[in-house]
Amino acid sequence: AQSVTQLGSHVSVSEGALVLLRCNYSSSVPPYLFWYVQYPNQGLQLLLKYTSAATLVKGINGFEAEFKKSETSFHLTKPSAHMSDAAEYFCAVRTGTASKLTFGTGTRLQVTL
Amino acid sequence: EAQVTQNPRYLITVTGKKLTVTCSQNMNHEYMSWYRQDPGLGLRQIYYSMNVEVTDKGDVPEGYKVSRKEKRNFPLILESPSPNQTSLYFCASSSLDSTSGNTIYFGEGSWLTVV
Numbered sequence: 001a002q003s004v005t006q007l008g009s010h011v012s013v014s015e016g017a018l019v020l021l022r023c024n025y026s027s028s029v030p031p032y033l034f035w036y037v038q039y040p041n042q043g044l045q046l047l048l049k050y051t052s053a054a055t056l057v058k059g060i061n062g063f064e065a066e067f068k069k070s071e072t073s074f075h076l077t078k079p080s081a082h083m084s085d086a087a088e089y090f091c092a093v094r095t096g097t098a099s100k101l102t103f104g105t106g107t108r109l110q111v112t113l
Numbered sequence: 114e115a116q117v118t119q120n121p122r123y124l125i126t127v128t129g130k131k132l133t134v135t136c137s138q139n140m141n142h143e144y145m146s147w148y149r150q151d152p153g154l155g156l157r158q159i160y161y162s163m164n165v166e167v168t169d170k171g172d173v174p175e176g177y178k179v180s181r182k183e184k185r186n187f188p189l190i191l192e193s194p195s196p197n198q199t200s201l202y203f204c205a206s207s208s209l210d211s212t213s214g215n216t217i218y219f220g221e222g223s224w225l226t227v228v
Contacts (some may be wrong), residue, residue, distance in 0.1 A: 009153065027210040034217075043221040044203065090155060094217075100146065101116060101205070101217055 001094050005036055006104035014112055019078040021107050022078075023091030026072065033074040034092040034101070035056045044090070050074060061085070086111045115140050115159035121206050124225055126194055134189045134223050136204030143209045145187040149173065150201040150222075157207075160203075162187055162210070194227040201225075 005038025008020040025031055035047040055067040065076045074091060091104040117138045118217040128130050138145065146161035148171075158171030162181040176198055187206075191198060204220040 013163040036219075044219045046216065049216065092156075100158050100161060101156075103148075103157075105153060 001022060002031065002095050002102050004022065004091050004102055004104035006089075006091050006107050008107055010108045012110040012112060015083055016080050016096050019076070019081045019085065019109065021076040021089050021091075021109065023065075023074045023076065023104060024072050025091075025093045027075060027093055027095055029095050032046065032094045032107065033065075034065060035059065035063070035074075035076050036090045037061075038088045038106075042086070045109070047076070047089075081109075081111045083111050083113075085109060103107045115218060117204055117206055117218050117220040119202075119223045121223060125222045126225070128195055128227055129193050132191050132194060134191075134202060134204075134225070134226075135224065136187045136189065136220060137185050138187075138204075138206040138218065139185065140206060140218065141184065141209070142206040143184070143202065145204065145206045146179070147179065147187070147189045148203045148205065150203065155228070156203065159189070169218070191225075196226075196227045199225060199227050 003026045005024045013095040020078045036044045037047050038044050047063050048057045050057050050067045058064045065074050066073050088106050088108045090106050092101045093099045120135045143164045147159040148156040150156045157173045159177050159213045160171050160179040164183050165211040168179050202223045205217050
């Protein structure tokens with residue numbers, strides 16, 4: 001069985017500060033990992049994905065995530081937060097093309113002036 | 114343009130009145146699924162389909178039905194909606210071809226309120 005844990009349902013950072021959203025996964029086989037973003041009253045947008053190539057994955061809007069097998073983690077980072085980054089972020093895991101996508105419970109990012 | 118299209122986007126209905134949320138994709142994907150999103154719970158899978166006429170339960174299937182008569186369509190049916198089915202629903206599709214990079218495409222979501 002696969003699962004995802006997102007630490008912190010709410011994270012608040014100042015504009016210009018580092019963004020760090022935490023995600024840990026559990027999987028019995030090599031996973032595919034994803035980060036999605038949901039802006040208020042909108043659908044899901046793929047930020048980035050890990051599919052067993054490079055462990056450091058760069059996504060859109062300046063976000064990146066690093067796959068660390070030893071820590072079973074896939075934390076999302078951005079060096080400098082912008083007000084437009086305020087949204088809810090979901091980490092998700094999939095163990096193959098024929099398996100479902102299992103989501104974490106989400107982290108709401110607030111960016112303050 | 115690759116698209117997953119859901120309708121309706123917004124719906125308020127009454128308890129017990131059957132409704133269908135349609136989902137259509139234009140990418141010839143084999144795999145389609147439905148999720149519901151609730152505060153603090155993230156997205157949970159309701160049903161999924163591996164291909165035409167092949168469907169199976171996800172994590173929260175109670176109160177829902179689906180069908181897959183055509184490859185492009187995967188409607189979600191609420192035979193007798195109840196207030197606990199008030200939620201945001203997402204349809205998703207993906208290819209089963211491993212070279213596709215495992216990307217799952219999502220529709221824009223359907224806000225359903227049952228009163």
